[in-house]
Amino acid sequence: MRLLEYQAKELFSGYSIPIPQGLTSTNIEQGRKDAEKLGFPFVIKAQMAVGGRGKAGAIQKCHNADEFELKYPEIMQKVVKGEKTRAILLEKMADIKKELYLSLFLNRSKRCYTIIASAEGGVEIESVRNQIIREVGLGAVDSTTAEQVGKEMGLKDKVLSQFVDILQKLARLTVEKEAELAEINPLAIIKDDAVVALDGKVIIDDNAMFRHDELRKFQEVSELEERAEKSGFSLVELDGNIAVVGNGAGLVMSTLDMLSDNGGKPACFLDVGGGATTDTVYEALTLISKMKKVKGILVNLYGGIVKTTTVATAFIKAYDNKLIDMPVFARMSGAEADKSKEMLKGSRTKMFDTIEEAINASVIEVNKNG
Amino acid sequence: MADLFDLLIGKEGDKDYKKKPVIVQGITGKFGSFHTQQMLSYGTNIVAGVTPGKGGQKVDGIPIYENMNDAVGATGAKISIIFVPAKYFLNAAVEALEAGIKLLIAIPEHVPVKDALAIVDLAKKKDAIVVGPNTPGVIIPGIIKIGIMPASPFKPGNIAVISRSGTLMYEVSHNLSLANFGQSICFGIGGDPINGTPLIQAFDTIRNGANIDGVVVVGEIGGDAEEMLAQHIIDTKFSKPVVAYIAGRAAPKEKRMGHAGAIVYGTYGSAESKVSMYAKANVPVAKRPAEVPMLLAGKLKGTNK
Numbered sequence: 007m008r009l010l011e012y013q014a015k016e017l018f019s020g021y022s023i024p025i026p027q028g029l030t031s032t033n034i035e036q037g038r039k040d041a042e043k044l045g046f047p048f049v050i051k052a053q054m055a056v057g058g059r060g061k062a063g064a065i066q067k068c069h070n071a072d073e074f075e076l077k078y079p080e081i082m083q084k085v086v087k088g089e090k091t092r093a094i095l096l097e098k099m100a101d102i103k104k105e106l107y108l109s110l111f112l113n114r115s116k117r118c119y120t121i122i123a124s125a126e127g128g129v130e131i132e133s134v135r136n137q138i139i140r141e142v143g144l145g146a147v148d149s150t151t152a153e154q155v156g157k158e159m160g161l162k163d164k165v166l167s168q169f170v171d172i173l174q175k176l177a178r179l180t181v182e183k184e185a186e187l188a189e190i191n192p193l194a195i196i197k198d199d200a201v202v203a204l205d206g207k208v209i210i211d212d213n214a215m216f217r218h219d220e221l222r223k224f225q226e227v228s229e230l231e232e233r234a235e236k237s238g239f240s241l242v243e244l245d246g247n248i249a250v251v252g253n254g255a256g257l258v259m260s261t262l263d264m265l266s267d268n269g270g271k272p273a274c275f276l277d278v279g280g281g282a283t284t285d286t287v288y289e290a291l292t293l294i295s296k297m298k299k300v301k302g303i304l305v306n307l308y309g310g311i312v313k314t315t316t317v318a319t320a321f322i323k324a325y326d327n328k329l330i331d332m333p334v335f336a337r338m339s340g341a342e343a344d345k346s347k348e349m350l351k352g353s354r355t356k357m358f359d360t361i362e363e364a365i366n367a368s369v370i371e372v373n374k375n376g
Numbered sequence: 377m378a379d380l381f382d383l384l385i386g387k388e389g390d391k392d393y394k395k396k397p398v399i400v401q402g403i404t405g406k407f408g409s410f411h412t413q414q415m416l417s418y419g420t421n422i423v424a425g426v427t428p429g430k431g432g433q434k435v436d437g438i439p440i441y442e443n444m445n446d447a448v449g450a451t452g453a454k455i456s457i458i459f460v461p462a463k464y465f466l467n468a469a470v471e472a473l474e475a476g477i478k479l480l481i482a483i484p485e486h487v488p489v490k491d492a493l494a495i496v497d498l499a500k501k502k503d504a505i506v507v508g509p510n511t512p513g514v515i516i517p518g519i520i521k522i523g524i525m526p527a528s529p530f531k532p533g534n535i536a537v538i539s540r541s542g543t544l545m546y547e548v549s550h551n552l553s554l555a556n557f558g559q560s561i562c563f564g565i566g567g568d569p570i571n572g573t574p575l576i577q578a579f580d581t582i583r584n585g586a587n588i589d590g591v592v593v594v595g596e597i598g599g600d601a602e603e604m605l606a607q608h609i610i611d612t613k614f615s616k617p618v619v620a621y622i623a624g625r626a627a628p629k630e631k632r633m634g635h636a637g638a639i640v641y642g643t644y645g646s647a648e649s650k651v652s653m654y655a656k657a658n659v660p661v662a663k664r665p666a667e668v669p670m671l672l673a674g675k676l677k678g679t680n681k
Binding site for chain 2: 008055056112114115117118132144181184186211212213214216217240242244252253254255256257258259260262263264265266267272275277308309311339340360361362
């Protein structure tokens, strides 16, 4: 789960990592009240789970009420790299002397947590130069390590001691909240040499959420994605018109690739999980029936243990209940494939021996129907 | 490190040669009991199960113990497979490693990263191999199946398959079997960000095994395991044919594609990055699973010349 900036800052604040004074709203009425409390000038920041907001005009300075009336609605409407603004943070402007970079992240290949720090922050991580990298095992950072990192960045005196404190607090947050990434970029040195987190990005391990009820309030998933999660599915909504369903994440991704290679446009990625049953496939079809853009369904099931008749039964039930009324192109490997073909004869589900044949048929049919 | 083939098969003359005893943790659950039967019918020598509160009972004639210490004490098994829900995984895995298990197959999906890291750490101290979590398991076709894979895609032979995905391991092995490339071992790494045996280690574990004419690596987007493996193949001058497949070329960025580990940030974890590193290591990448045997046949032909 990727937290929005204001949510990350709420966590920072809980660990007494300094942040600028700010207020978050989701409509202009509340925004006006916030503006009054905060006082001009301030920065209007779109809250969305994507980088590059500054360049896209989703973060703008605001000096007076006239500007506010213009810019608040404009930023509320922003879409950056497909991400919509979900809230607006008004934040006091900082008098920035220097921008640093600091993060802790789960290093998958080294299988440990790793610090990245740089005295040249404020740009996206790919462009951060002179990175100082330290592996820190399970995430605990002692003051000696923190001080070494700060000194390597060229920090001194009051700034160094604040940096050491912030790094250790960020490490505690990472471990205690089970974050895969906790990033402060920029970590700014402002007037009077105070060090402040001007932005924040935190990604929490979804699998650890059962231990973190306190973070549930930040969870925001689409209605369909939530329903999918309850049934143990993985669902990712996409832009196309052919729904892709299968068992196993790798297999569904592979099907998505092949469909795209053949000119098809996937409408979703839906993994029903390892063991498909009549009920799970029926629930998957129910979710798909709610996506208006879908013109056809491509099914790729590698059964082996699962009987294909179990799956075929779900399709027949879905047609009988008028749940779906669109063509289905299915490749089901596993026991009793011939019997399934017989069962589905005359329905709108066509069975194919290979996934390649199913994909070709689906692309031709869906394109024909526009 | 412990030797995988020694643990799975043993040496000729061992009294349990090709019949290594295996313990099932979570044997009475729906999933655990179903797959215990499947493994038994494949010929895997399941000798005990563990379910707290059910010690002393039996399922399918297999004795159940209260804890791993009792089960290992009674059977001497070095292999265990875990079927418990993700939130109980850490305890079950610690219990197994503390009891002396040397090969732990971790089936559960959705294990928190923190717990996986803790087990990786403990396994190092105990000199044990952990496969998973979120793995379909390991199979040596015709000899032993420790996992949830169906039996039908696999047949004995000389190709090693290492996979980050379960169903793709079945799909690719099925295609290999159809083309008469049987498998010497199929090893599911698991789809999580943290693997008990990462790709590179799995590769090193099997590379010197007997009966390996070539290796198929089934990967997917996310992380940099494929890139590191490609570099490793170059550095260690591995000379046998290696063919790869990568799923997720068409996946959007910053979206978790089913597997916790299958996510692209910027170029990190992207399919393009992996394909270009594989190209440097002279490892061809199949566009679809059915292409794998063709590429492999081409590579094998090349080495015989």
